[in-house]
Every structure is written in C-alpha cells, then in structure tokens.
Amino acid sequence: MTSAIARLDSADETHVxxxxLGALLAAGDVVVLTGGLGAGKTTLTQGIAEGLGVRGPITSPTFVIARIHPSLVGGPALVHVDAYRLGGPDELDDLDLDADIAVSVTVVEWGAGMAEALATEHxxxxxxxxxxxxxxxxxxxPTGDRFETLVGELSQDA
Incomplete structure (x- = not known):
C-alpha cells in the first residue's frame, strides 16, 4: 500500500x-474518512458530492446515520454515512449498505475499523x-489496485 499526502490550506481548498476526487470516483467505490471533530470530513464530502454531480445539500448525517444523494448527471448516487454514533461493525452492517454499494459511491465518516469490510478495495x-x-x-x-491508481491520478492533478 502506497500512501500519499495532500496539504489543504483552507476549507475552500478542501472542498475543491x-x-x-469525486470526479475520479465510480460506482462501487468506498471512501472512509478519518479525523477528529472539525477535521473537514463533511467539507471534503461536500466537494466529493460536487465532483459526482449529486443532489444536495450535503450535511453531516450524524443523527440519521446515512443519506442517499441521487445523481443529477446520470452517474452513481452518493451514500453518505456518519458512523460516529455506531457501536461497531455489526451496527454498520445493520444499515444494509451493501444493497447500494455496487451502484453508488459510499463515503463513511468516522468509519475506520468498521467500513473497510464494505469492499475489498477502498x-x-x-x-x-x-x-x-x-x-x-x-x-x-489506498487499499487495492483501483485506489492505488486513483491516488496516483489525484496526485498528478495537484
């Protein structure tokens, strides 16, 4: 696994x-966002949503756990999950995200240690x-060839 680092100087730059990133994502892709409160997870997801061309507004789904944002451009929907209030992988599994995973881009905030099981590549x-x-x-x-390539493409665009 090869990691890469991007420095994002503002919330606007995080969004852009x-x-x-969203423009490079495809149906079946799973993105796990890790970071403390105020780290920029939802801002990043708002940018991903813009790149995908999905219906908004994109807000943190902390209290509803998951929201589906349909595409406005004929691409995949965005499934936006906030796992902060979940007790573990079993509760994430109870959301039946696998029903939409193949036809959507799934972004899971606070998903480290839980969401990786949604897809072998993420x-x-x-x-x-x-x-x-x-x-x-x-x-x-990145985990898997798909995301190794994607990270390389994203780094070249910087």
Missing part, C-alpha cells in the same frame, strides 16, 4: 480537492487540521 483519507484549524493534511491510504 474533494471535487477533484480508500481511507485521514484528515488532520493544523494548529490554526484552517489548513489540514490529508493522508491517503
């Missing part, structure tokens, strides 16, 4: 970078804000 992005809280470092941890 997410849109670039991308984990660890977001770490700097001391100002404005800039952040995104560490990309």
């Amino acid at each position: 970078w997410g849109a670039r 991308l984990e992005i660890v977001l770490e804000p700097d001391a100002t809280g404005e800039a952040r470092r995104a560490t990309l941890l």
Whole structure:
C-alpha cells in the first residue's frame, strides 16, 4: 500500500480537492474518512458530492446515520454515512449498505475499523487540521489496485 499526502490550506481548498476526487470516483467505490471533530470530513464530502454531480445539500448525517444523494448527471448516487454514533461493525452492517454499494459511491465518516469490510478495495483519507484549524493534511491510504491508481491520478492533478 502506497500512501500519499495532500496539504489543504483552507476549507475552500478542501472542498475543491474533494471535487477533484469525486470526479475520479465510480460506482462501487468506498471512501472512509478519518479525523477528529472539525477535521473537514463533511467539507471534503461536500466537494466529493460536487465532483459526482449529486443532489444536495450535503450535511453531516450524524443523527440519521446515512443519506442517499441521487445523481443529477446520470452517474452513481452518493451514500453518505456518519458512523460516529455506531457501536461497531455489526451496527454498520445493520444499515444494509451493501444493497447500494455496487451502484453508488459510499463515503463513511468516522468509519475506520468498521467500513473497510464494505469492499475489498477502498480508500481511507485521514484528515488532520493544523494548529490554526484552517489548513489540514490529508493522508491517503489506498487499499487495492483501483485506489492505488486513483491516488496516483489525484496526485498528478495537484
């Protein structure tokens, strides 16, 4: 597994970078977002949604756990999950995400240690804000050839 790091200097840059990522994602892709409160997970997801061309608004699904955002451009829907309130992989499994996984892009906030089982190939992005809280470092941890290639494409576009 080859990791890559992107420095994102603002919330706007995080959004734009997410849109670039979203334009590279395809049906069946799973992205796991890791980072503390305020790290930029939802901002990144908003960018991914823009890149995918799905219906919004994109807000944190903390209390509803998961939202499906249909495509406006004939592409895959976005399944946006917030696993913060889930007790473990069994509760994530209870959401029956696998029913939509092949035809959607699935983004799971707070999903580390739980969401990786949704697909053998996936991308984990660890977001770490700097001391100002404005800039952040995104560490990309691809699992599988599909995401190794995707990370390479995303790095070339930078």
